[in-house]
Amino acid sequence: MSDNKVKEIEDLIKIVSKLPGLGPKSAQRIVLKLINNREDLIKPLTNTLAQVYKNVVRCNVCGNLKSLNSNCICSNKKYDQICVVENLADMFAVQSTGIFKGSYHILGGTLPSFEGQKSGNGLLVESLINRVKKNSVKEVILATSASIEGETTAHYISDSLKDTKAKITRLAKGVPVGGSIEHLDDGTLFSAFKNRGPIASD
Numbered sequence: 752m753s754d755n756k757v758k759e760i761e762d763l764i765k766i767v768s769k770l771p772g773l774g775p776k777s778a779q780r781i782v783l784k785l786i787n788n789r790e791d792l793i794k795p796l797t798n799t800l801a802q803v804y805k806n807v808v809r810c811n812v813c814g815n816l817k818s819l820n821s822n823c824i825c826s827n828k829k830y831d832q833i834c835v836v837e838n839l840a841d842m843f844a845v846q847s848t849g850i851f852k853g854s855y856h857i858l859g860g861t862l863p864s865f866e867g868q869k870s871g872n873g874l875l876v877e878s879l880i881n882r883v884k885k886n887s888v889k890e891v892i893l894a895t896s897a898s899i900e901g902e903t904t905a906h907y908i909s910d911s912l913k914d915t916k917a918k919i920t921r922l923a924k925g926v927p928v929g930g931s932i933e934h935l936d937d938g939t940l941f942s943a944f945k946n947r948g949p950i951a952s953d
Contacts, residue, residue: 760786764779805819812878813855813875814878833879835895837932838860842857844940856879876911879891891917892920892944896932909950
């Protein structure tokens with residue numbers, strides 16, 4: 752029996768299957784759809800991906816995505832509140848509720864619980880401190896996940912900001928223990944924001 756597999760297509764299926772929520776079969780359907788629509792899908796998709804790869808970078812101030820050809824939103828917007836999240840998906844989840852109108856700060860992950868207070872571990876913590884001081888921010892809302900790592904990160908940031916005048920609050924426990932911000936429904940997120948409270952000191 753002959754093998755009808757085409758290496759280029761198989762390689763593309765493997766890459767697409769790495770995307771969240773997609774397995775080999777779903778990836779195969781997507782790839783076949785692309786192949787059957789070369790001019791309408793593959794060509795513009797290829798061009799767009801190339802532009803994104805070339806021009807879209809992470810802002811080293813707030814952690815959001817920005818174009819190399821323009822300033823990040825954090826540089827031209829006045830704000831007195833900053834919502835600190837772990838990643839872009841968490842920011843999009845909060846944005847979808849419409850409850851928060853301030854600025855965001857995307858850390859780029861969390862601190863491993865065993866490293867505790869050693870360092871920022873590559874997270875954008877120092878730039879957060881600078882933003883709070885520079886913009887005289889009144890409140891920093893810590894919207895990290897209710898996991899051990901999320902709690903460790905929240906307390907590390909709270910401690911790092913203790914010499915600023917900003918009020919440090921944490922989302923209320925509408926966020927389930929071990930839960931990820933990204934996967935919460937709008938109602939839970941809305942409740943968590945409305946009932947946020949101060950960080951308890953040790």
